[in-house]
Amino acid sequence: MNSNLVIRRTPLTALAAGAMIVFTACGGQSAGDAALELIAGDLTEQLDLGELDATCNEPDSEEAGETFTCSATTESGDVVEFVGSMVADDEIVMGASNVLLAEDFEVLEADATEVVAANFEVEPTSVSVVCPDETTILNDDQQASCEITDAADGATYELIVNMLPFSAGEGFSGAEYEVGEQIS
Incomplete structure (x- = not known):
């Protein structure tokens, strides 16, 4: 990756x-x-x-x-x-x-898996995304940190989730994912 x-x-x-x-x-x-x-x-x-x-x-x-x-x-x-x-x-x-609930991360994990797989032209089963399983306060840049593992070589990378603007009654307008440095 x-x-x-x-x-x-x-x-x-x-x-x-x-x-x-x-x-x-x-x-x-x-x-x-x-x-x-x-x-x-x-x-x-x-x-x-x-x-x-x-x-x-x-x-x-x-x-x-x-x-x-x-x-x-x-x-x-x-x-x-x-x-x-x-x-x-x-x-x-x-x-x-500036908060994501545990159930929000479940949605983001599934979404990030699809997006990353499509971007790298691989099957969704070849990547695994793991995010926090508890309510998390986003950092000042509206970001949360997850991990993504490449099944081909087992390498794990930081996956930075950038939340797009929030509106009361509508929630976040979307998310961007950034594959960061290799962790292991």
Whole structure:
């Protein structure tokens, strides 16, 4: 396998579906307060990163399509970024914009296997992709690290997964894969 090859992939709509939730505010609750409630409840449970200490910005207006951000610090000091979007004046959709869940990695493993095999013109069974099996916070460049093994010679390489822009309600717009240096 050639190292440092970037492979682009089309949108993966299945990603981050588990980390996005629609919430309807009640009793005049602001979007930011609703987001804090959502983060403290359902999103903390789904992300499985322990307690989250969150802060949120309010959207400029509470009209449909208006976006806003929140951030939360984990007990270990890592920062989870959230993007929220107004669906209506009393409804938001919210998602973690720098997190991949274990089930997201399952989708990425299958996708990367197909993409790499097609790029190197080999059968998908001749490559094996292994990614983390737990929720992972992406690095500042929106990347995660997996491994890819070439069945022909048994060599293992780093596979860098570059996540493309995130949108609340839609998830990541896709992924790019970069085969890095040989590990073993």
